[in-house]
Amino acid sequence: MGYSMQNTLLYVENLSVAYGEKTVIKDINFVEKDVIRKDNVTGQVVAVVGRSGRGKSTLFRALTGLIKPTTGKILIADTSTDAENDAKEVEEGDIGFVDQKYTLFRNKTVYQSLMFALRLKENMTKEQKHEKIMTYLSEWGLEKVKDQYPCELSGGQRQRTAIIEQIFCSGHYMVLDEPFSGLDVGNIEDVKNAFSLITSMHEFNTIIYSTHDIELAVELADSIYVIGYPTIDGKHAEYGTIVKHIDMKELNLAWKDFGMDHIEVVKQIKAVMMQS
Amino acid sequence: MKEIFKPFENIGRNSRLLIIASWVIAVLAFWFISSMGERHLFPSPAQVLRGFTELYNEGLVVHIGSSLWLCLVAIVIAVTISLILSYLSTIPVITPIANALSKLRYLPLTGITFYLAIIISDARTMQVWVLVVFMSTYLTTSLLSMVSAIAQEEFDHARSLQCNRWEVLWEVVVKGRIDHVIEVIRQNLAIVWMMLVTVESILVAAGGLGFLIKNSDKFMNHGRIIALQIVILVVGLSIDFILNYLRKTFFRYSKI
Ligand SMILES: Nc1ncnc2c1ncn2[C@@H]1O[C@H](COP(=O)(O)OP(=O)(O)O)[C@@H](O)[C@H]1O
Ligand SMILES: [Mg+2]
Numbered sequence A: 001m002g003y004s005m006q007n008t009l010l011y012v013e014n015l016s017v018a019y020g021e022k023t024v025i026k027d028i029n030f031v032e033k034d035v036i037r038k039d040n041v042t043g044q045v046v047a048v049v050g051r052s053g054r055g056k057s058t059l060f061r062a063l064t065g066l067i068k069p070t071t072g073k074i075l076i077a078d079t080s081t082d083a084e085n086d087a088k089e090v091e092e093g094d095i096g097f098v099d100q101k102y103t104l105f106r107n108k109t110v111y112q113s114l115m116f117a118l119r120l121k122e123n124m125t126k127e128q129k130h131e132k133i134m135t136y137l138s139e140w141g142l143e144k145v146k147d148q149y150p151c152e153l154s155g156g157q158r159q160r161t162a163i164i165e166q167i168f169c170s171g172h173y174m175v176l177d178e179p180f181s182g183l184d185v186g187n188i189e190d191v192k193n194a195f196s197l198i199t200s201m202h203e204f205n206t207i208i209y210s211t212h213d214i215e216l217a218v219e220l221a222d223s224i225y226v227i228g229y230p231t232i233d234g235k236h237a238e239y240g241t242i243v244k245h246i247d248m249k250e251l252n253l254a255w256k257d258f259g260m261d262h263i264e265v266v267k268q269i270k271a272v273m274m275q276s
Numbered sequence B: 001m002k003e004i005f006k007p008f009e010n011i012g013r014n015s016r017l018l019i020i021a022s023w024v025i026a027v028l029a030f031w032f033i034s035s036m037g038e039r040h041l042f043p044s045p046a047q048v049l050r051g052f053t054e055l056y057n058e059g060l061v062v063h064i065g066s067s068l069w070l071c072l073v074a075i076v077i078a079v080t081i082s083l084i085l086s087y088l089s090t091i092p093v094i095t096p097i098a099n100a101l102s103k104l105r106y107l108p109l110t111g112i113t114f115y116l117a118i119i120i121s122d123a124r125t126m127q128v129w130v131l132v133v134f135m136s137t138y139l140t141t142s143l144l145s146m147v148s149a150i151a152q153e154e155f156d157h158a159r160s161l162q163c164n165r166w167e168v169l170w171e172v173v174v175k176g177r178i179d180h181v182i183e184v185i186r187q188n189l190a191i192v193w194m195m196l197v198t199v200e201s202i203l204v205a206a207g208g209l210g211f212l213i214k215n216s217d218k219f220m221n222h223g224r225i226i227a228l229q230i231v232i233l234v235v236g237l238s239i240d241f242i243l244n245y246l247r248k249t250f251f252r253y254s255k256i
Helices: A056-063 A108-115 A124-139 A154-167 A184-201 A214-220 A260-275 B013-034 B044-057 B060-088 B093-107 B107-121 B123-148 B152-160 B166-203 B209-217 B223-249
Strands: A004-019 A020-038 A045-048 A071-077 A085-087 A097-099 A173-178 A206-210 A223-228 A241-247
Touching: A004 A206, A020 A045, A020 A056, A020 A154, A020 A223, A045 A056, A045 A184, A045 A214, A045 B013, A056 A206, A056 A260, A085 A097, A097 A154, A108 A124, A108 A154, A124 A154, A154 A184, A154 A260, A184 A214, A214 A260, A223 A260, A241 A260, A241 B123, A260 B060, A260 B093, B013 B107, B044 B060, B060 B093, B060 B123, B060 B166, B060 B209, B060 B223, B093 B123, B107 B123, B123 B166, B166 B223, B209 B223
Parallel strands: A045 A206, A045 A223, A097 A173, A173 A206
Antiparallel strands: A004 A020, A004 A071, A071 A085, A223 A241
């Protein structure tokens, strides 16, 4: 399956984050580029896996500009200018973020939340916004709960609302922290569909997610990073970093149904995780 | 039958009502019996009833109204001060001021009244400000803990939707927690209501429940004192009930 890489979409260099004295992640470097496939709008799907407490959530909070990195920089493509390959440093709000708890405004109904997410779209009239919201609500099976508050929604419904909010409000990037945890099989299917919907909307659209389900990482992602404690001079260091990168495109496994080769990759990843 | 003596046992609605009814009857019976003899601690129900009529004839309703009005004025001022400070406590330069005000709740009432008396001469105004100073410290304490109990995720969620910091403050803390503010007022109401009657009886102005208590004290009229206590308790509980009702009706999402 032929593909090529173009504009750099995400560039992370020498990233580290420390809380006080405690370094949580360090020496994180990676680049994600726009993947182009013929006759196909192909967004990017990046998975981050690693054992608990290795710093996945921390990495995500840095990527989304919610915490300032202690060192290093994070650049994203600046799509507001016409120039190619223009980059800017990430700021809060640039990258959509759906956290582990699918947090929403507790005092806004689903409809009100989505209207709020569209508040900055000045070129849309009120009616257009309403139309857009209603379209999404029916596509995502949220019509019935449109006037309910977060405390009256199920986990899956909260998560879908949170994802639509971010689609409405952020640019091409969306980070999801453990989007598959605590969901039933049906909800997992919904999230998978959401992924393919998002990536088919625009070439630049990039989803970055973490998961404890390695199969789901291997099945959905075209690029997988394993975060873990590195072994330096035979000793375990106490900070998270990228201990392995698997490019599913290079392995010719991306955009394919889950098969025997995928299972091999799952085994490989699990072995690396056990060591880190 | 044995179930009602077992810890953590779930009992039916009827059993629960029955238990409550038995307790009420027991208390009433105790009251009747203990006030029958010649010397007794509590006035008899008949005396209390007489106390009620006396109070009513002296304009009890007007006095209740006067106390409620004082309570309302003081609460509005105190809540305004505490809210502004607590909301602004999220700004680093203001944080120490808000914390300091909250610490002042350990100050004794007498010191406050002394200094207020120098500035204010009118007894009614004095009552208001003593209450305001007092209440603001308690309200600020509760409101500060309300603000600090907000999860980081809620701020991050707002920020990820391109809210600037002021919008985060407005959306998450101010608009997102109005129901909590009502709850905070309700929680502190008991102290306020108690303080109010005390303040009214120390700084005697034209009227109010505290004024009535003071009067009854003088005459050693037991029936009246108990009648008044009951009135104060019932009015206090009613405000409590109304606030809780308001919160639950107007804020459907409010599950505290
Ligand atoms: N706000 C914080 N202050 C101090 N330490 C933190 C904070 N958030 C996370 N940590 C620490 O950072 C480490 C990584 O946490 P996290 O990024 O949540 O890992 P993961 O998402 O991979 O489970 C943990 O050891 C955790 O205790
Ligand atoms: Mg995490």
